[in-house]
Amino acid sequence: MKKIFAILTAIAMMSLATACQSQVPKAESASEGPSTTSQSSASQGEAIAATAGSFTLKNVAGADVTVDVSGITAFEPITMEVLQKSTSGESKITVTGADFNKLLEKYSLAQDKLQSLRFEAADGYSMEIPSEVLAQRQILLVYGVDGKPLTEKEAPVWVVIPEERAMYWVKNIKYIHLNETAAPAKVAAGNIAFMETAFQKLAATDYEDEKTISGKELLAAAGFDDATAKLAITAADGLEKSETFAILSSAQITTAGEHAPKITGDKIPEGMRVQNLLSIRADENALVSFNSCLTAAGTTTVGEKIGVSVSKLFELLSMNDAEAYTFTAADGYEKEIAKADIAKGIILLNDKGELETYFGGLPKNTCVRNLAFVTAK
Template identity: 25%
Template sequence: MMKNRKSYIVFLAVVIVLVVVLFISNNSMSQEEKIVESFYPGSKDIELVKYISDDMYISLNFPAVKRAYEIDGKVKAFVSSCVGYNGPIDVLVAIDSDSDELIGIQILQHEETPDYAEHIEKDWFLERFMNIAVDKYLNLVVLEKEDPHDIIQVTGATISSQAVVNAVNAAIGAYQYLNNGVEMASVPDVVPQEMWSKETNSFAINWDDGSMRIDVERIKEYKQIEMDVVLINTTGTETEMRVKGPTLRDVLEEEGLDLSDFAGIGVTGRDGYYTLIDKEKLESGDVILAWEIDGKPIKEEEKPIRLVVPKELGPYWVKMVSNIDLYSEISPKDIDKVHIFEPLTEDIEPYYYEYYGSKDKAIEVGKILRKFDVVDEKGFFTMAAVDGLIKNETISLVKQRYYIKVEGDNAPMNISPNFKLGMNVKHMTHFSTTKDAVIFPEMMAEVVRTKDIGGKEGMLLEDVLLTAGMRWNKENSFIAVSTDERAAELISDEILQCYLVQNEDSVSLYKENEEILNNLLRIEKR
């Protein structure tokens, strides 16, 4: 009797331990992993595939693919993100490797408004993606399904529906490449521009607590201004024009919003082009929502409006505006490290990017960002040029298919499939996140104070650090680090006595006329 009782107690203890372990294990899984598991209930092992975008083929051909999961040894679940009407739509795509068919999909996250996509999360729409062979891509249709691979769109939500189809197709392409070695056609992570032709008559303004959509007729009802302006592209081309439209400030004021309450705005075109305009630029002059240029309605391909920022260069003048996002907060920059580009990126395999007929060496920005300790997703990727142009991009945008061209005309220069020539930051002096800046010494030498040091041009370290965005006070100290981890410590008073000298294949740090560290990698603020 006693023996049976002891056995029962031991059995009960084992059961309790197992329950606790299972509870902890289950709760340690992310919500996303739980959704993956729901598609593969009999699976024994589910593992996140790290750095799926490191594969150059996937990065270039299926940029929508952000993450992947290996199920019992095979990569067959993917998280893809494609830009819809208002922003990214994140889709989890599950594939059965035995039958080579879609198991199904799940919408993880989206920013679409109820007016345009209230049904993309409904079961009846999601069920359209079940049990379809992945031997070819899906095709969006309007009314009738004539082929097993046809997906009937959500009525009134063409763009959102196509974004979901693109996300699924990107997963199919990545699956076939990884598991079967099949190279399918590339899939864009934005809806093809021709599909937006039906959506050229309105744009959205979004803020934390709401959004509104304004069509081309409504824009004419706001208080109008007419102004003679000059558009200056980064190629140096100047175009004089007379524009008409309301200012963004007046539009917001009539809708009960104050532009001064926001830290900046992000403007996106239908082609995926994006620019950030910070508070300082917003306060320095009007931002005009132009619907008429030189006495005529803007061209069909530029509708519904074109942003006109009279005191800024062409990259701020966004065409075919689809969204204006009002930011209540932008993470401030507090640069702790200033890196030298060449030694920082020497272990990154370059990509020879063909851009407007020229194929030049380029470095993928996403791989540079992985070298930084902290990358604040709420911050911005800032680029500055010799001519004074400063341009900001979202971190999410530059993580994929975004490059710094380091050879050829106008290098260093940012390039991307969404960038038309003339909208680039050419002869870049530096770029930065919220904590890290990276400089190009040859270009930096053109905008800072210099002096001759042994027949070479020395850049004043104080100017270099300030230009790159670093700020400090008397209490701060600095440490210069070489590529082989040698270090030289500096106090703030010494910064004015120090210079950076560009050698043939490296940068040296000098104090007055004496070299104190060669093969410089970075300067850190302490």
């Protein structure tokens, strides 16, 4: 019996050894093919997302909807490398998030059918996305950067629009405002007011070691009186954005110094500040900076005088085509110039620091000093 038991034990040991040798270690089998324990793409997105947080989608069929981050991570995740462009430079980051259109589809909406869209952060930073961008760009609701969840200051989601400036990327989203109403058609300027002349009659205050005036007072001086108007803003470097009347009214505008005129102030987050402000538009009214026009349009010489070509100024602002234009000084003096003579004119800064006009070949009395307005007749 002892011999039989020993033989059976030996056979059992040999069988066990053979079975162990035929079994490939888990680490090796995983390298040869897909692992059965790997996460799905959706669960991978959830793994790097913030587990809590929400934002409000406003004006969904006239109502507001609360959106939880968990609902965003349920969509197919998109991971891509994007170039972050800002005034301070460029950097590449890898973001993970969901296509904004997927969220809209839940409510029978589509990104390219919206006329405008405004993203608003918890700190008050807001950015309106124009219809052209909505029609051409993908918008991502990002919940992870470089394989990590968003920080507290970035969560619950960070809006990223690849191929657009970082000024359009809004972190720490609190509200997404939808606008399906028809966007107003672009209107040619019929009345131009000059910032430098308006600055002279407005009280200046110090802000961050710069002289500034109230945005509300500047808008009033230029004749902007519609508090519901949507303002189109351009800078000398070609930047274009829209802003609400209320936000710009709460701003300070620098009158001198580097990058002036500049939209700034305690109520304007850093990312919403615009340097070298060229113009502010609302319907037919345009408020323009002569100094920024010099940057955007360059100088023109007429006779012995150097300034900004009136024709180029009109082109920048899409000035109304009229038979004549009235140039008005701050004291009310005005002069009418025929359409045919506009190409002969420049606007310059004289020795007194005032804007004035000069038209080559026209009488001296066509010169308007301390120029405040130009109006299409």
